[in-house]
Amino acid sequence: MNFIDLKRQVIDAGICTHCGTCVGLENKLSFRDTSHGPLPSSTEQDLEIDDIIYYACPGKGLNYAELNKFFFGELPHNWLIGNFEQSYVGYSQKDEIRFAGASGGVITQILIYLLKQDLIQGAVVLRHGKPKPWLAEPIIATTEKEILDASQSVYAPVPVNTILKELTSFKGNIAFVGLPDQVSSIRQLQQMGHHSVKNIRYILGPYVGINMYSSAVLKFARSNGIKDPESIAEVKYRDGEWPGYLRITDHKGKTVKAEKFYYNYLLPFYITRSTLYSIDFANDLADISVGDAWNPIYEKEGKGFAVVVGRNKTATDLLEKMKQEGYLALDEKSLEEVLNMHGHMFDFKKRGAFVRMRFRSILGRKIPDYGIQPVRLGLTRYLVEIVIFGSIILCSNRVARWLLGFIPVGFIGRFFNFSRKSWKNMSKPTKRKGLLNQEYKIL
Ligand SMILES: Cc1cc2nc3c(=O)[nH]c(=O)nc-3n(C[C@H](O)[C@H](O)[C@H](O)COP(=O)(O)OP(=O)(O)OC[C@H]3O[C@@H](n4cnc5c(N)ncnc54)[C@H](O)[C@@H]3O)c2cc1C
Ligand code: SF4
Numbered sequence: 001m002n003f004i005d006l007k008r009q010v011i012d013a014g015i016c017t018h019c020g021t022c023v024g025l026e027n028k029l030s031f032r033d034t035s036h037g038p039l040p041s042s043t044e045q046d047l048e049i050d051d052i053i054y055y056a057c058p059g060k061g062l063n064y065a066e067l068n069k070f071f072f073g074e075l076p077h078n079w080l081i082g083n084f085e086q087s088y089v090g091y092s093q094k095d096e097i098r099f100a101g102a103s104g105g106v107i108t109q110i111l112i113y114l115l116k117q118d119l120i121q122g123a124v125v126l127r128h129g130k131p132k133p134w135l136a137e138p139i140i141a142t143t144e145k146e147i148l149d150a151s152q153s154v155y156a157p158v159p160v161n162t163i164l165k166e167l168t169s170f171k172g173n174i175a176f177v178g179l180p181d182q183v184s185s186i187r188q189l190q191q192m193g194h195h196s197v198k199n200i201r202y203i204l205g206p207y208v209g210i211n212m213y214s215s216a217v218l219k220f221a222r223s224n225g226i227k228d229p230e231s232i233a234e235v236k237y238r239d240g241e242w243p244g245y246l247r248i249t250d251h252k253g254k255t256v257k258a259e260k261f262y263y264n265y266l267l268p269f270y271i272t273r274s275t276l277y278s279i280d281f282a283n284d285l286a287d288i289s290v291g292d293a294w295n296p297i298y299e300k301e302g303k304g305f306a307v308v309v310g311r312n313k314t315a316t317d318l319l320e321k322m323k324q325e326g327y328l329a330l331d332e333k334s335l336e337e338v339l340n341m342h343g344h345m346f347d348f349k350k351r352g353a354f355v356r357m358r359f360r361s362i363l364g365r366k367i368p369d370y371g372i373q374p375v376r377l378g379l380t381r382y383l384v385e386i387v388i389f390g391s392i393i394l395c396s397n398r399v400a401r402w403l404l405g406f407i408p409v410g411f412i413g414r415f416f417n418f419s420r421k422s423w424k425n426m427s428k429p430t431k432r433k434g435l436l437n438q439e440y441k442i443l
Contacts, residue, residue: 020159121172
């Protein structure tokens with residue numbers, strides 16, 4: 001196909017997820033920074049690209065029903081969480097890994113274990129702070145130190161799948177860590193037997209609720225007196241004890257920080273477009289998915305707790321072995337417990353996203369096609385989404401972002417947290433009604 005078609009149908013249509021696959025598979029494409037995140041572009045007019053790029057592009061949507069059947073042998077019994085064998089709450093038993101990680105260091109611990117056991121020779125992870133302190137770039141880590149340095153979450157789009165360029169020539173087995181869109185694209189390539197992914201043996205993925213454009217962090221710095229982005233020396237998105245805080249340090253040693261929940265006030269202003277139309281919260285196609293274990297008991301204890309989902313036998317065997325050998329603390333949890341930890345986010349993705357896509361398609365805009373559709377969403381669920389979607393549209397325009405700069409951060413952080421909690425309580429009956437048993441039809 002011609003790149004112009006990908007550009008028209010996905011990139012200019014506003015549904016590119018910044019996954020990196022197209023740039024990873026076509027040398028003549030590269031990313032350019034825009035106010036809507038990094039977007040693929042070509043310097044060549046009339047560039048012919050391999051059709052496979054389009055098939056593996058998650059922006060236009062990938063067929064979750066088919067991918068589930070291909071990789072897990074069946075459709076999920078519960079579409080909220082996807083196919084799974086066993087779920088747990090856990091953390092790394094090594095304190096230096098647990099405290100360095102975003103929520104217990106589970107992903108980092110698994111990667112280090114696989115490397116030490118020689119089950120993999122490399123892991124696709126992030127190198128933080130490149131090319132700018134608030135960004136990151138994908139690397140194939142081949143040492144324990146590189147994997148440990150990559151721990152933590154980066155709340156900005158990082159086109160991880162550009163690493164496909166290097167994967168083909170890598171000698172050895174790989175563990176891949178990516179966000180749901182990146183993982184689904186890798187799965188699509190695996191299903192098609194593409195040579196670039198032949199070495200990938202394990203896929204690990206964080207849960208992903210909301211991602212933000214990197215201008216969010218710059219706005220936060222500016223509002224706190226670090227006006228010049230060039231003066232920023234380091235950004236840590238989840239520093240300190242779990243759940244952690246955002247910390248920005250400038251070259252003179254000045255530090256500004258905000259607790260995770262107070263920093264969240266930036267979400268409606270800088271939420272990425274692809275977040276709104278993604279239906280995958282729990283990284284449904286990974287072998288092992290990991291998220292924060294939101295529960296008052298764990299939150300009171302701090303230190304770092306994660307919800308861990310093993311989606312196939314290989315994954316569960318690995319997790320059980322790591323538990324027996326003392327690398328991971330893992331406490332088995334029922335499906336209901338795991339779903340209840342993130343009820344609002346499962347609803348946001350597995351019902352809200354479909355409503356938002358419906359609104360978008362009514363306006364004549366392109367939407368991704370995932371091959372599934374929820375059945376029977378009540379009128380009240382549509383009304384709740386009008387409030388959520390409406391607030392996001394209102395907050396994410398330039399004027400609202402500009403006005404935000406005049407409101408003291410301490411006030412807006414607390415105000416947002418209070419409003420979020422009140423809204424969550426108010427909308428909970430509607431959002432939770434029928435959620436756990438939500439049915440889907442295959443299109
Ligand atoms: C954008 C984003 C949104 C998230 N939203 C939620 C949420 O709503 N609810 C929830 O429960 N959990 C969410 N998470 C997951 C959570 O923050 C932790 O990543 C997860 O719990 C794993 O913790 P860990 O300590 O095991 O990971 P760690 O041991 O710290 O390892 C994290 C791994 O993830 C990789 N990684 C980090 N950021 C990115 C990125 N942007 N792109 C690709 N790879 C990355 C790193 O390279 C590293 O290997 C989100 C994560 C991200 C990146
Ligand atoms: S979603 Fe990924 S493959 Fe599709 S256009 Fe965007 S970066 Fe390229």
